[in-house]
Amino acid sequence: MSYNIISTITLISDPIYLHYSHFSLTNFLTVSLPSPLFLRLIMAYWSSILYHLFLLSLVLDGARLCFSSEVYVVYMGSKNAENPDEILKQNHQMLTSLHGGSIEKAKASHVYSYSNGFKGFAAKLTREQASILAEMPNVVSVFPNEKRSLHTTRSWDFMGLQMDEAMEIPGFSTKNQENVIIGFVDTGSNSPQRDYFSDSISVGSFHAASHGILVVASAGNVGTRGSVANLAPWILTVGASSTDREFVSSFVLGNRKKFMGESLSTFRMKSPARIISASEANNGLFTAYQSSFCLDGSLDRKKTRGKVVVCRHSGNPSESRVSKSLVVKRAGGVGMVLVDEAESDLAAPFAVPAAIVGRTIGERILSYVNSTRKPTSFISPARTVIGSRQAPRVAAFSSKGPNLLTAEILKPDIVAPGLNILAAWSPAVNKRLRFNILSGTSMSCPHVTGLLALIKAVYPSWSPAAIKSALMTTATVLDKEKNPITADPSGRIATPFDFGSGFPSPSKFLEPGLVYDIQPSDYRNFLCSIGYNDKTLQLVTGDRSKCTGLAPTASNLNYPSITVPNLKGRISVTRTLMNVGKPQCSYKALVVSPSGVNVTVAPKVLDFVRYGQKIRFTVSFNAADSLADYVFGSLTWKSGRFQVSSPLVVRFATDTGL
Template sequence: MKTKAMRLICLSLLLFLVPLLTSCAKEKQVYIVYFGEHKGDKALHEIEDHHHSYLLSVKASTVEAKSSLVYSYKHSINGFAAELTHDEASRLEKLKGVVSVFKSNPRKYKTHTTRSWEFVGLKEEEGGDYRGGDGDDGLHNYEVNDDRFRVGRKFLKKAKHGDGVIVGVIDSGVWPESRSFSDKGMGPIPESWRGICQTGVAFNSSHCNRKIIGARYYARGYERYYGPFNAAANQDFLSPRDADGHGSHTSSTAVGRRVDGVSAFDGIARGTASGGASLAHLAVYKACWAVPNVDKSHGNTCFDEDMLAAFDDAIADGVHVISISIGTTVPHSYLKDGIAIGALHAVKRDIVVTASAGNDGPGAETLSNAAPWIITVGASSLDRYFIGRLELGDGYKYESDSLTTLKMDKFAPLVYAADVVVPGVSMNYASLCLPNSLSPELVKGKVVLCLRGHGSRIGKSLEVKRAGGVGMILGNSRVSDDGIHADPHFVPTALVLSSAVDRILNYIYNDDEPVAFIKPARTVVYPYQTEDSVYPAYQPAPFMTGFSSRGPNWVDPYILKPDITAPGLNILAAWSGADSATKVSIDRRVTDYNIDSGTSMSCPHVAGAIALLKSTHPTWSSAAIRSALMTTASMTNEDNEPIKDYDGYPADPFALGSGHFRPTKAADPGLVYDASYQSYLLYCCSLGLNEIDPTFQCPSKVPPAYNLNYPSISIPYLNGAVTVTRTVTCVGLTGDSALSTYNFNVEPPFGVSVRAEPDVLVFDRVGQKKQFNIVLETQRYEYTGEARRDRYRFGWFSWTDGHHVVRSPIAVSLV
């Protein structure tokens, strides 16, 4: 009986599942069909016809094939995006000439969301960039406080602030009215520019100028998934206009004009906002959009097919640099990652692509944009802090990060939220200051201690304000004690860790008249804090942020990532006039400039530096520019100690790559590790990706992946000895000398010996190349098991001629 019953159950399940599986097979979704590089023998209409022929092979009619097409990529990228069933996609993947087929996914990508340029050594005097901007006299002063940066006083002038260089930003669009995008005093649009100013909702050709020289938007994939665009539900503009703030922030960080006297939130970070290359031109490619009917604070969505179209146009338009502060939520192989594909085609045209590493740190193997032809950027700090202060009536003082500038007049009574709620609020939620939970009769004129948990942080201060409170202490609960998260609150607010919550509650319940006073946030530059400061987190800058994503490289551990780090914490830059500073729907406050954090902010810092290097060295390849940035990066902080991680311990290359970027040093690196498009194709052969370009054939003997001419070395599972080959190119002799002699120096990873063959390189002309080998070998005592074999250990090597130091990190794990 039991056997018969089980058979009936299985039969029933089968009858239920078969239609379901059939339905799934017939359900249409957008897939990208990628053919690799064009052969160069077809006109644009012939390429599109070629794509249609592939669609016709799986579709029932010409009409169905054409209606299913979302994009035909035909400038540089060869492929198309179309609505397909799973079965149709599988059939296409088997056809000759198809390199890869992968499904679009709305959750695959996300955006990775000023003293910053002064901190890295590009300070200017009052007077703005050399064509005036918002200044008057056009003078410069390149001095900074740190001697390590006193190396390029004439760098900006020589680079002409990026004049003539075109930076393409793939993001959420631009707010063209921002003063950061003024074209006052700018030079003409480069003759090589082939882009357009695409019109749309609240955006027309008059919004482009000599700063914003082009703007496009891409929403076909977005609309295929979410349906026709609806302004109310989408909370966005069907145009290049930025309704989010992210795109304006990243664009102005890279190439924004110098604007004096700006700040966020009534005075926070007051000073001058400027991009790194303030006279470079901006090309806007909007490919990220608000998720319909979802609060903007949850972030944008960016589709593969829309970003690939943006890359294809940017390459054809003639940009020199592409900055993309977007990444995958989980790692993907290179040929199923739209950013990696687009970047490879860009690099073939010597367009430098820089991308954010991601905000999923500090865990290992969390970074995105790991392809070696992309410059991958982590996020580190500035030397600037925004600090608020709490004082209790018993003399207790507490300082923490704050972005709230509202003031209290005097000490006010202090209460705990759970004691001042309206009747009927569950005890589980009484301390959380949720909407309409507080009693105005019990809260009016008081400071309220609220706990994090359910509900937005900003919403809790709005509830305190609604109930008549004059201030809020927002405390971490023990389950949400993940650090301090500063926001611009609606009432004076102090942020405290869970340990301080216990101290404050003890005061509330053991004092007859507990009172509190909250001081507004103030800007403090390390090491110039006040003598009475009790802020516990001061440390010399830069230090690595906890959110910055880490290596090792999940896609290929032989490529060390990230490449470099740049400022990404509390960065002031332009914002959208259609969004609040917090992006929370209940917040209606708008601001011209906003403070934001993330590798999204560090990436455009590097893009700005690249624009300056492109202007200074127009013939340098994408790989040469990456090498110059990496090998000249700093590994020490303001106190000349090793750069620390967020937890106070020394940061390793899986956090900071080669170090903190120094644009002025990168202009004169001495030697570079160059690589061509063909070098990357050969590297792809080592991964079994051998059909990307029909004009390139993988050799019968493919060199190992670790022999790609990269400015760093990563060897996982070292067993015995490995010989790594590198080639350096001389890009500048030492002073007036006819010869430059470079000596090898090394600090090997623990348990590994490292030597160079040869260990001296002599150059007598610019452009000369020299090859050398690095031999890494496990040491006997380590190899026998005195330390863990699965843990990476780190070191570095360098070539030094007395003037240049060409430094590279090493990461090794043992078998």
């Protein structure tokens, strides 16, 4: 059976750790991370004790190799037409020279060969061996295979994706989606990205983009300013937002004050119970402060038995919410109120009746507990509530801009549902659990990948950049009530550093009107513009590309957003739009200038006379006032019902960082 490849890859990152994984997109591209290396001893009866000793020596040598080495990726540039078996043989020969001519040790250290997307291999190496390999002919670079963190009902309806009974979108043919294959790579880097050429995701996705494959990656779940990950402009980076559905438990205090908090607990309390602060239930081995976080073993069973316990959560992703409910249960508690200091709105399947509240409500509850002689509370089982809060909202944990590697490229690019998402659950994890509810940019990436698959099904010949542009330029910055999208936990009005271009509009992205297209050569020029020389450029491209002539500035990459991070006086950037709508049409520029900046566009009207025609325009920024931080605006090209929008992000020249 043959398939037409959709060419979409999703990179997602969450707190779950997947060390190595591998998958193949049939007949097109293989995206791989080394498979786990398991030491397997096959014991059998042999006729010679000497052979036993020989076998044991090989095992011990292999064990020493494993304990003193780590997996490195040996990147050897663009793929060629060589036979995979011949490539494997070459890899073994290179490794043999590192192991004193021993082919057995070479094969033991080899982990995986890359031959589809690019050429290279992964192997267990010491630091010294990696350095030697890096100097060998045909080796572009050698870098560690870094530890990667995983960043994955109602949400599709909430996004406005309308399909008929035949799974077709009214007015469009998506029959090509039957032959669409989407691959997911569940990984993302834990550490700040220093450059593109030493980041395996950036290098691999560059080759994917060069082969017509759009790579989708999560923004990360750190939530602080400047924490956004997966920064390459050839990647579509996705942040997380809420939907209009919440899973909540209501609880009533003895003073009849009623509150609601996030929860997935369906346990029932038999009757109201005394409520105490965990800090008052410490067992003596822990301080009151430590026990307030309901650490394992920190609660005194005599003080906790039969009571509802108020615990604290610092907001650290490594701090398990469910584990705190288990601590309360083991100490004899009958319920828990968890005060989430990060106010991330994450629901959890607690082991006792429980609810998560924010800091403000938590303070009101503790005030009641501390001022009442015999405070009580009653927690109801979790239930589903729709439409109780404005949505979408940018999730508190969703990593945010600016882009600390290349400030001229706005990241994230877009947001999608990633908070409390209900989806199927693998029986390999839990055979009794068919569905689960998770939060993270892992959840938002599959939503965007599905939308991109629809665009690709309708327009199979479009480039990755054109598909990306269609999604971004038709996104909305308004919630379902037509108010500006806000950002948790404070409810402030969100900015492009939170949501990029906005929230996807399925009713619009299949008719974008115009698109910003980018070719692989444009990405090469971009790398040259940010200071790459021939050597560092080739570390990314894997070929003989060179930086020739004067490259345009990074702000001039034909990206669907425009960022000017160091405005002094007057700066102009250029963009080119391609008509993918009606053959004859005119678009007028509508500008919302960032505060303190005068923005002009020339020409102000784009007149197209044929499909596929490209028109170039210039956007000029002039500093009117001096402001210390980034300011935001927008540029929209409008023609009847078609609107092609781009965020404008400007910062005045400064010596400070963020």
